Amino acid sequence: xxxxxxxxxxxxxxxxxxxxxxxxxxxxxxxxxxxxxxxxxxxxxxxxxxxxxxxxxxxxxxxxxxxxxxxxxxxxxxxxxxxxxxxxxxxxxxxxxxxxxxxxxxxxxx
Amino acid sequence: xxxxxxxxxxxxxxxxxxxxxxxxxxxxxxxxxxxxxxxxxxxxxxxxxxxxxxxxxxxxxxxxxxxxxxxxxxxxxxxxxxxxxxxxxxxxxxxxxxxxxxxxxxxxxxxxxxxxxxxxxxxxxxxxxxxxxxxxxxxxxxxxxxxxxxxxxxxxxxxxxxxxxxxxxxxxxxxxxxxxxxxxxxxxxxxxxxxxxxxxxxxxxxxxxxxxxxxxxxxxxxxxxxxxxxxxxxxxxxxxxxxxxxxxxxxxxxxxxxxxxxxxxxxxxxxxxxxxxxxxxxxxxxxxxxxxxxxxxxxxxxxxxxxxxxxxxxxxxxxxxxxxxxxxxxxxxxxxxxxxxxxxxxxxxxxxx
Numbered sequence: 001x002x003x004x005x006x007x008x009x010x011x012x013x014x015x016x017x018x019x020x021x022x023x024x025x026x027x028x029x030x031x032x033x034x035x036x037x038x039x040x041x042x043x044x045x046x047x048x049x050x051x052x053x054x055x056x057x058x059x060x061x062x063x064x065x066x067x068x069x070x071x072x073x074x075x076x077x078x079x080x081x082x083x084x085x086x087x088x089x090x091x092x093x094x095x096x097x098x099x100x101x102x103x104x105x106x107x108x109x110x
Numbered sequence: 111x112x113x114x115x116x117x118x119x120x121x122x123x124x125x126x127x128x129x130x131x132x133x134x135x136x137x138x139x140x141x142x143x144x145x146x147x148x149x150x151x152x153x154x155x156x157x158x159x160x161x162x163x164x165x166x167x168x169x170x171x172x173x174x175x176x177x178x179x180x181x182x183x184x185x186x187x188x189x190x191x192x193x194x195x196x197x198x199x200x201x202x203x204x205x206x207x208x209x210x211x212x213x214x215x216x217x218x219x220x221x222x223x224x225x226x227x228x229x230x231x232x233x234x235x236x237x238x239x240x241x242x243x244x245x246x247x248x249x250x251x252x253x254x255x256x257x258x259x260x261x262x263x264x265x266x267x268x269x270x271x272x273x274x275x276x277x278x279x280x281x282x283x284x285x286x287x288x289x290x291x292x293x294x295x296x297x298x299x300x301x302x303x304x305x306x307x308x309x310x311x312x313x314x315x316x317x318x319x320x321x322x323x324x325x326x327x328x329x330x331x332x333x334x335x336x337x338x339x340x341x342x343x344x345x346x347x348x349x350x351x352x353x354x355x356x357x358x359x360x361x362x363x364x365x366x367x368x369x370x371x372x373x374x375x376x377x378x379x380x381x382x383x384x385x386x387x388x389x390x391x392x393x394x395x396x397x398x399x400x401x402x403x404x405x406x407x408x409x410x411x412x413x414x415x416x417x418x419x420x421x422x423x424x425x426x427x428x429x430x431x432x433x434x435x436x437x438x439x440x441x442x443x444x445x446x447x448x449x450x451x452x453x454x455x456x457x458x459x460x461x462x463x
Contacts, residue, residue, distance in 0.1 A: 041402075042228055042377030046362060047155050053361065075297035079269050079358055081237050110234060110361070 005097060010061075010105035011038045023095045029104065030056035030090035043109050049091035054080035056090035057107035064102045066093055081110045112189060114140035116424050117209055117219035119196045119367070122150020124398030124413030125225035126179035126188075131421040133186030134437065137428060138447065140189035140217060142196045142209070144230035149176030151227055154360065165411060175410075185446025191215050195230045197366045205393060221393055221424040224379060225413070226400040228362035236267065236356045240326055248332025249354050259284045259353060265335050267323055268357035269293060274302040276357065281314045288316040288349055290323060290337060326354065370394070378402035386423035387416045393427060395420045 004020040009032075011017060021032045030045045033056070047053035051072040057080055060066065066088065069077075073092045077083050087107065093099075116132050118125045121143035129139040147153050149172075157173030164170055170178075194211035199222065201207055206220045233251035235241060241249060253259075253276055264284040266277050269291040275298075277289045289306065296303050309315040318339060325336035327348060334348045364377055372389045373380040379396035381387040383403035387395050397420050398413030406412075425434065443453030 040377055042362070042364065046228060047151075050156060050159065052155055053359070055361070072297070075269065075293075075295065078291070078293040078295075079297070081234070081358075110237075 003097070005095065005100040005102070007032070007099065007102040007104070008061075009033060009036075009038055009058075010103075012106050012108060021095045021099075023097050023099075027095050028091050029058065029093040029095065029102075032095060033090060033106065039106060039109075044106075045091065047091075051076045051089055051092055054089060055109070057082065057087055058090050058104040059084055059107060060086045060088055060102075060104050062101060062103040064099055066099070066102075082107045111208075112140055112191070112215070112217045114138050114189060114217065114219045115428055116140075116221045116223055116421070117142070117207070117217050118223045118225055119143075119209070120150060120225040120227055120398070120400070121145075121148040121190065121192070122225060122227050122398065122413075123152055123175060123179055123410045124227075124417050125150070125223070126176070126183055127414050128223055128225060128397065128417040128421065129183035129186050129188040130179075131418045132424065133183065133447065134439070134444070135421055135425045135434070137421065137424060138188075139186065140191070140219070142191045142194060142211060142215075142217065144193070144195040146193040148180060148190065148192070149173070151362075152176050154231060161410070163409065163411060185444065185448050185450050185452075187447045191217065195365065199370050199394075201391070201393075207393065220428050221395070223417075223420055223424070224367060224389075224394065224396040224400055225398045225417070226364075226367060226396075228377075228399060229364040229367070230362065231360035232363050232365070233356075234358045234361050236323065236358060238323060238326060241356075244326050244328060244332045244354070247330065248328065248352065249326070249356070251356060253355060256280065256283055261285045262352040263350060264288070264353045264355065265290060265323070265349060265351045266355045266357060267291070268359075269296050269298075270357065270359060271298040271302060272359075273357040274298040274306050276355065277315055278302065278305050278309065281309050284353075286316065286351075287314070288318060288351070290318045290321050292320050292322050294319045323354065323356070364400075367400075372396070375402055378406075385419075387420045388423060395423070 003024040007021050009017045044055050046055040054076050073089050115137040116139045118141045121141040132139050152172035160169045194213045196209050197212045198210045207222050209217045260283050262284050263286040265288045267290045281287045310317045321337050321339035323335045324338045327334040334350045338346050379401050381396050381401045387397050389396050397416040399408040445451050
């Protein structure tokens with residue numbers, strides 16, 4: 001599919017998955033992870049994608065240009081655990097064609 | 111012992127609608143929920159957020175949906191055991207069940223409907239290496255009785271509404287309240303933030319930001335917390351206190367239900383979706399987000415459908431061999447257990463001259 005982009009996701013066990021992510025289905029990174037079942041159901045996307053639970057926290061490993069962090073994502077990350085400088089909430093990252101080559105690692109479950 | 115026809119585990123939208131559908135079949139319901147209020151995620155996580163896919167409601171706030179569901183089922187007089195988590199289930203010789211909560215409350219019913227969503231909400235514990243040593247001897251994740259803190263020195267950590275609201279409340283109870291948050295900005299209702307600002311200016315709340323607790327000090331009880339503050343220059347210091355209350359929100363865990371002998375797949379309970387949403391244990395059903403089957407969608411509207419079919423199966427278990435047909439509420443009206451009756455107004459027949 002020409003709308004698909006290639007991204008790399010390291011799951012919580014350290015396994016690297018090279019996957020194709022659609023950019024035309026209004027999917028965010030959390031939903032991509034769920035659709036490929038890279039983390040067990042119930043351990044990711046708990047709040048449904050409202051930036052209210054941090055269960056989709058991930059570390060961005062590539063230099064990819066990402067949408068700027070909004071207030072609610074920043075606030076949630078300030079309360080979450082295992083937060084690093086490159087932490088983002090997957091649910092706030094809408095997949096778009098410019099993200100080709102994105103590499104992320106899922107933060108531990110908490 | 112609480113006796114009922116259908117014991118519902120979970121008082122979210124699916125559980126509440128079950129009360130209504132069961133009531134139409136003259137079955138009584140009792141609900142258990144770990145949270146202190148009904149509504150499940152709709153009340154706990156996103157009461158002020160709109161939902162757009164409830165049939166017939168172009169837009170409804172999650173909190174209002176809960177209010178409406180409680181109103182819709184109230185004539186069927188549901189019982190509630192709130193703030194308690196269903197812990198164990200024991201099947202009796204007559205195939206009925208006794209469910210006991212973590213506080214020892216016992217419930218007896220011929221049918222159990224698990225409408226537990228993602229599970230029961232457990233407090234999220236901060237990553238402090240020795241925190242478990244101080245649980246219940248100075249560290250509490252949930253405030254049950256504010257009087258415990260009277261004239262004590264209390265440290266609260268967190269940046270959301272519960273951290274703000276409890277800091278405000280305890281500033282009138284405790285001898286000293288310190289609020290610690292990783293950022294200068296708080297995420298809460300504007301009036302709560304303003305109130306904390308006011309109390310800080312009056313010297314009634316000691317605010318330390320941006321900072322976090324990195325250690326706990328004490329022998330057999332908590333004596334002090336170690337704080338790392340990153341304002342201007344990074345520094346570490348201790349604050350003496352009697353209680354530390356980390357309020358970092360709640361996360362749902364399937365919890366004890368996972369040990370009830372039910373078939374579990376992907377953190378959900380496997381049910382027979384071709385028929386009645388029964389689990390592998392006859393008499394125990396699972397409806398709403400907590401169940402799974404091929405093609406499952408975790409939507410409130412699917413939970414409503416599942417609850418409705420489940421109640422028909424429950425009727426057959428409770429009234430074996432008894433005849434009945436599904437009734438339309440528009441035709442039959444609703445007879446509440448409280449003696450009320452709702453019915454469609456009679457059409458007036460009047461001759462046209």
